[in-house]
Amino acid sequence: MYSVKEAFYSLQGEGARTGRPSVFCRFTGCNLWSGRERDRAASLCRFCDTDFIGTDGQHGGRFADAERLATHLAELWPGGTERAVPYVVFTGGEPLLQLDTALIAAMHARGFEVAVETNGTLPAPEGIDWLCVSPKGRAELTITRGDELKLVYPQPDAPPGRFAALEFRHFYLQPMDTRPAAITDGEPPLAASLAFCLAHPQWHLSLQTHKQLGID
């Protein structure tokens, strides 16, 4: 059984594949925050910009097996795009609480490339085509290799230097959107991220372009 908060077709807004049309599957639940505002200040991840409670979002629901969820997600991909490789991004919440080899295989069988956005604290199943890890300063990172490391910046307890020697192909700083958590102290994230990237060119800037575009 899989619990999905919402699923939608949009453009990847972040990281190395920014701009790529993608089906997003947002799983319910996370291991670093309950999702309830009253628990935010005491959680391991405090700046989350996402509602991942329940299954009541667009195209959300509970799916009995991998075949049913894969069929549901594949229906969100537009027809008539013969030259595009279909692309699904599993996110959440924390997708590695639910994503398994059966679902990856079912998406591959439908022609999809499979991407994952994870906090990197849980083991990843085999077969993921694009792994994006976004470390959270207060949580132990157990995934130390992948395609892109996308660090929300600044996090006082997660300086970029801690991650710079890990085995990733791309290193991104993503300015923290302080609105969800009503964070008002500290340096402005965009200016701080820009300055850090210019001073440490291993790191590239990732903007959350979907927010600028006003899309999901």
Ligand SMILES: C[S@@+](CC[C@H](N)C(=O)[O-])C[C@H]1O[C@@H](n2cnc3c(N)ncnc32)[C@H](O)[C@@H]1O
């Ligand atoms: C909502 S998370 C879901 C996937 C997974 N739990 C994770 O944290 O990577 C998706 C992406 O949004 C980023 N993110 C969450 N809150 C953010 C914020 N306030 N500002 C910028 N990025 C944020 C996360 O770091 C992650 O890269």
Ligand SMILES: Nc1nc2[nH]cc(C(=O)O)c2c(=O)[nH]1
């Ligand atoms: N357009 C768009 N791109 C995204 N990339 C990662 C997202 C996420 O919430 O994991 C996300 C999202 O929520 N929307």
Ligand code: SF4
């Ligand atoms: S950003 Fe990711 S790890 Fe942090 S609470 Fe949100 S879903 Fe969980």
Ligand SMILES: [Mg+2]
């Ligand atoms: Mg998001």
